[in-house]
Amino acid sequence: MKKRGYLISISIFATLLMIVGGIQAGITQQNTSKTASHLTTTLSYQFSHPTLQANTQYGTIHLAEATGTRNIAGEPILPIVMQTIELPFGTTITDITSHFTTQPQTQLSWKITPAARPVPFITDDVPNTISEETAIYTHDAYFPETWYSYxxxxxxNNQDIQTTFLTIQINPVRYNPIQDMIRSLDSITIDITYASPAQTVPSYTDTYDMIIICKDSYARLLEPLVTHKNSYGVQTKLIPVSAIYDATYFPTQGRDKQEQIKYFIKNAKESWNITYVMLVGNYAQIPARYSNLETDTGGLYEELRFVSDLYYADLYTGNGSFCNWDTDNDGRYAEWPYPEGHPQEDIVDMVPDVHVARLACMFKSEVRTMVDKIITYETTAAQSEWFNRMVVVGGDTFDKSIEGGTDYNEGEEATAKALEYMPQFIPVKLWTTLGNISLETIQTEIGKGCGFLYFCGHGSPKSWATHNNGDYKNWTGMYKNTEMTDLTNTGMSPFLIVGGCHNSEFDTAPKNLILGFLKEGFDYFEVNDTWFGSYYKYNYALECWSWVFVKVKGGAIGSTGSSGFGGVNVGDYNHDGIADCIQGLDGWFECEFFRLYNQENITILGQTYDQVLTGYVQNFPVDAYRYDAKILQTHILLGDPSLKIGGYE
Ligand SMILES: [Ca+2]
Ligand SMILES: [Ca+2]
Ligand SMILES: [Ca+2]
Ligand SMILES: [Ca+2]
Incomplete structure (x- = not known):
């Protein structure tokens, strides 16, 4: 990875975002009253005066009650308040009304900062990522157009109860860029009237906690795992995938194999009351769904599609209907075409309704290994010393030249935050600033066994690496797939979280080497300032980094990472003294897992993971900002969704 091309290939999308920190609840009252079949819930908020802060070129607006920011490239960054209330599953909203009072208008002496455009990698000529969206900044009107949306x-929910979530987004500060004025709320009261479905007692034909959908030839090998799961009270049923296509249990429904599998999962939830779905087979054996969410115009560094197992977990929309991820019905899923400002073409719910994870096995030998690893882990980890160690690996992910005045070591900031959530674990920090990050120390510290392992930096399907502070030309801590077979932690496998691009791109395949060459010719191997050949995207790896880590004999018990380009905030553009890399996108996602596990005590792998997703949807404007949606859709959970983290006592 010394060449420029290698450097580019494992670069991550840096999105320079501003997130207002210091999450505080607004002054909120909630009352519910009932009339006939309709219920009304009232939400009331009061707001303090926004704080104005002039920075170098622009200014920022802070609001004590903000839970985050509206943050879309080119649009002014403004505080938002997001609140979610839980309603019976299948609820529909029949009316929403509001009353509000406003504060006196405020004249600004500067423009509000537009949200930065993402940069795919760092060049010698750092692009100016700040640019004003003309349609807004030259329009004599208040932005956003409304005080709230929902x-x-x-x-x-966090009790595993199927729920309809109403997420309200309030825009307490609105901005007119021509008049240089802001209007802000003093108070707002929102009355939400809704109709809940008639409560019926569900009648299940059978009950299970988990189904395992596997390639047919893996079924016999998985039987010991089914026995083990049943013995610990996780009632499990094995479903060879052909039984779905052949309508063995439910009538076959769906336009292609993926949709048939998804309908099967829905039927299994409604008929058998399942909570977990384990997929056993690689991207072709249990076919993966591709998302068509775009974050670039095409050309050098984009990926126009990527695999998303969230497709299989997201069964329902808010009103209880089937969520098919193709609302315009054109056979292309989760479409969100570029450029910025283009709306979603498929409305995707993105909140999981079952806990899905995949064992991306390509061979029978991998199935045998995984069955053995899961049983060993769940029966021995709780009595162990090794589980109480937590190993983190990170450095300076992004050069300070794009940080706008700060010099954070982003990988260390994020892993430090994760450790903060895990105070009773013995921290093992492999950090560039400590000078102790190397192949040898990584192998040694993982080899001793640990309960959790967190790499945060740059990735590809074949490697992970980071940088020493200030040295963006050279890599450090390079860790390749080929090194994982040398790990000596057999019987002591951690759960692995990796921050980086493409580590969990589980649809890589050697045939892509030929397909890429046929498509691009010798340009396939070319890298220069205007072209980046696909050879350096490593999508021809036999198996991706995050899966190799899980499928080797020691390695990890499960992993999560990204199947596409990641997204990281850099700098501290909102001037709150907290590194933006942990206030949104990948860094928030990764750290939130540890918070939920150790602070909220959610200890079943699929549940912990899916509560990260659900929380993300409820805290960030995922339907308005494609980068937030991409964080959700690219993350892949490899492992057993019903895994008891830390094993059974
Ligand atoms: Ca579509
Ligand atoms: Ca859903
Ligand atoms: Ca940095
Ligand atoms: Ca910050």
């Missing part, structure tokens, strides 16, 4: 989603 969104209905459906999924499992």
């Amino acid at each position: 969104r209905l989603t459906a999924g499992l």
